Amino acid sequence: MNYRKALAATTAAAALTIGSAAVADTMTIGITQNNVGVDSYQTTYEKAFIEAAEANENVEAVVLDAGGDVARQIAQMEDLIQQEVDAIIIWPTNGEAVIPAVRKAHNAGIPVIVTNSNIAEQGFDFVASFSGPDNITQGKRSAEIMCDKFKDMGIADEAKVVHITGQPGYTTAIERAKGFDDRLPEVCPNVEQIDKQPGDWNREKSQKVMEAFLVKYDDIDGVYAGDDNMGVGALNAAKAAGREGIIFVGATNFAVGYEAMERGEYWGSIYQSPVDDAKAALKTAVETLEGKDLPFLNYFDTPKITQDNMGEYDKPVF
């Protein structure tokens, strides 16, 4: 009798716990992305994020896209705060302009997770966690890939490099450029960077920038582009102009970059998966809400990939 009573009580208590846990565990997570559709990385990221959110039955996601417009992103932050979501993930359009909006969310008691590209340091106090790649290291690694190749070719004392950066004002672009600019003279002090222009993460824009470089400079040995999308744009410009022997190094290995590497036209890149990126962001948000202790900077690893070791990596899906 006592036994049965106790059993019933325990079962009821257990049911109650499970019931309340299920209610408490349904979290609404809002995300405002930078510019979906501008390149295949961001498009794949969004798809992967939605899939990951659907796979997790405790998560309801509000997926928004700022279309590259700071004003719209701030408006979306305000909307998410007003809708009282449990956590906000932001892929900043401008690492500084969104700080007041992030502070607003912080003050409203909503944890903010920054994804892919971090906001400026002044805003760190209002951010729960950052999830994304280490872009300075990526820039450095690209510089090393380029320098190693020049050494193999025996032109490390005379090579001239041009540099195509990402969207102006965008932290990823600034950090990768900084990593590359800092590291290249350290490993290859005699290689000269002769020009640097923004390609806005856009293949066509990058192609135009490269066309201008080719007209302006007779001697170009290497091209560093802030991502493969732009790198392939530059490669196309060089092919159209019939200029051969240029070493192309990018970052964020895209399928087009991977294919160009297979053809032997493109030397190397940094392997970064938007699927990992999206999953890491959602995981960070969920774990923050679960109250887990997370490091402030949650990097996922992005290794070097060149024609020599590309067999170890699957072709990117984007």
Place this chain on the structure above:
Amino acid sequence: MQAGTLSKYLKSGAIWGFIVFELIFFSVAGEFLSVSDKAFMDADNMLLLFKQSAPIGIIAMGMTIVMVNGNIDLSVGATYALAAIVMLDSMTWSIFEGMGDAVIFVAWGLALLTGVVLGAINGIIVWKTGVDAFIVTLGAMLGYRGLVFMYNGEQPTSHLNWTLVDFAEAQFLGLHTPTWFLLIVTAAIWFLMNRTVHGRNAYAIGNNREAAVNAGIRVGPHMMINFMIIGFLAALSAVVFYSESGSVNPNDGELYELWVITAVVLGGTKLTGGAGSIISTFGGVVAIQLLRKGLAHVGADTSTVNLVIGLILIAVLFLDRQLNVKGKEELKV
């Protein structure tokens, strides 16, 4: 009943009807599609709507005058970015050191001055060369954007001043600071267009420039003043927005000219000039922001939003043309 009265009412009322339709549609659709528990027509959400309309809305008021005038200004986005840079950068200039937060007013003044000067340059070229405003301001759009990039390369220009942010985020009588600016600008420009000689001249010039010249209106200086007004308002919009965000990307404000023109046209202002209303422009601005907000509320993505706005714009222009044709035909009979 006078011929064309119905079409006139239809035209001026259409934008408000559209807004009501949007509100009903998104409220109903939001019940089924939105993951948010809050209603779309929540008071806070509506207050945010006006606040978020401010950057485009303030410029749209100026664009209405310029378009009523029979001109257009494509350089507002670049002016907006340049004024923002001047405002944020001047706060760190060493000559203003030691001013404390009073430097904010100096920075605002300089930004607004920048807008007026850039507008005056557009205006004086249109006046003195007689080149179409479309071409002049297209050149200015590229040129001013060039200045933006020359200022700080591809880097963003930033200065985060929390006093300024707190002011911009403040709510007075429930309305956000940007909303107040939008309302004041709307009221001021409405007064200018409807209660002053300058406003009546703007309509006269847009209707028939020859006749306006013959009537003794000094068309050149008049247009220049209007370009200075829109330059001022583009800068004011930047002042209001960047007081809150504190950092400007060199490509900020790109495509703003098109959003502004879309809002003005949605409000019923004619591209050929001579007709347009400030209040309807306000409606056009609200309608666009409502559409953006509403589609996001029901879970549509940004590309869908742009597609829908594009389709509506074409529909509005088509409707406008049909109504005008009708009106003329009836007059002939």
